[in-house]
Amino acid sequence: AAKKGLIFGSAVGAGPPGSLTGSFEDARYRELLARECGVLVPENELKWYVLRPAEQAFAFERADRVAAFAREHDIALRGHTLLWHHPQWFPGWLKGYDFGNKPAAKVEAMLAEHIDRVCARYPQIYSWDVVNETVDPADGALRRTVFSDAMGGVEPVLDLSFRLARKAAPKARLVYNDYMSWEAGNEKHRYGVLKLLEGFKKRDVPVDALGIQSHIGAENADSFTGFGRPQEKDWRTFVDAVTGLGYDLALTEFDVHDKGLPVDFAARDAAVAAYGKAYLDLMLDYRQTKELLAWGLVDKYSWLQNQWLRQDKAPKRPTLYDDAYQAKPLREAVAAAL
Numbered sequence: 001a002a003k004k005g006l007i008f009g010s011a012v013g014a015g016p017p018g019s020l021t022g023s024f025e026d027a028r029y030r031e032l033l034a035r036e037c038g039v040l041v042p043e044n045e046l047k048w049y050v051l052r053p054a055e056q057a058f059a060f061e062r063a064d065r066v067a068a069f070a071r072e073h074d075i076a077l078r079g080h081t082l083l084w085h086h087p088q089w090f091p092g093w094l095k096g097y098d099f100g101n102k103p104a105a106k107v108e109a110m111l112a113e114h115i116d117r118v119c120a121r122y123p124q125i126y127s128w129d130v131v132n133e134t135v136d137p138a139d140g141a142l143r144r145t146v147f148s149d150a151m152g153g154v155e156p157v158l159d160l161s162f163r164l165a166r167k168a169a170p171k172a173r174l175v176y177n178d179y180m181s182w183e184a185g186n187e188k189h190r191y192g193v194l195k196l197l198e199g200f201k202k203r204d205v206p207v208d209a210l211g212i213q214s215h216i217g218a219e220n221a222d223s224f225t226g227f228g229r230p231q232e233k234d235w236r237t238f239v240d241a242v243t244g245l246g247y248d249l250a251l252t253e254f255d256v257h258d259k260g261l262p263v264d265f266a267a268r269d270a271a272v273a274a275y276g277k278a279y280l281d282l283m284l285d286y287r288q289t290k291e292l293l294a295w296g297l298v299d300k301y302s303w304l305q306n307q308w309l310r311q312d313k314a315p316k317r318p319t320l321y322d323d324a325y326q327a328k329p330l331r332e333a334v335a336a337a338l
């Protein structure tokens, strides 16, 4: 990765032992992260719902642990995320919040306080997902939240967040992050993201890159082997439009969902690796792609173990390493794509 001018790394959690992302407690996992990663991103520790248990409180302790580990091992730190603009991920106290008689000014003050304090605490973060997932995949529209209702629109909230981030972290790459993917069915989502990125340019909002989460995968073996050709072309059209606007790219949450693949490990791992390689080959073809982050490095710590279960209920194998910390074909595929 370094030879290509890219940075490679992974998400990691600092939850209590036994939690799905509590992997950070595991000595063998820490050893693997230290060996493989040029960058770490806290999986949940910088999100409002973790960092802001109450209006007056900032709970930095868990994010601090990730930051300390990164510093100790000379690993860079990425930030995710200053504003997950989706009501589901707001802390409870923000639901139905009373913004008083000057609601727009109150939102401004709250966002400024949050962004200033978090950026000041982690000045080493070189790349920030400032806003996450504000485009509704169903129709490409921008999601409303309590903040946008109080401000009188979604765009002012997003623009303000980026402007505040630029001031608070002047050297960091500022990223808009979302999960539109290359698979068919994502057209409306992509269209909405592209419109948003065009708007940022028109309004001169300081956004440097599009974060493409890259949670790729398919429902069944057919879609794994048959990918490509029509949807690959549409995807390139989208990525060309994004880079044509002058944006860099970051692959921020790479994993390969193996939901519909046979239970047999060898066949499953080979299909996952081939699919991941095809995707990375395409994306690394763009000189604008500057970062590649895996969303967890070991299968048992993948968030996908909790989501969209396989029909046979077998554990998933979406990451680079198996549960015994052995490299899988996906790890070789990533290395080969780089």
Ligand code: XIL
Pocket (backbone or CB within 6 Å): 021, 043, 044, 132, 179, 213, 253, 303
């Ligand atoms: C996920 C984490 O992996 C889970 O532990 C958590 O329960 C929910 O969030 N897109 C994102 C990430 O931007 O923040 C999400 O992370 C995965 C999808």
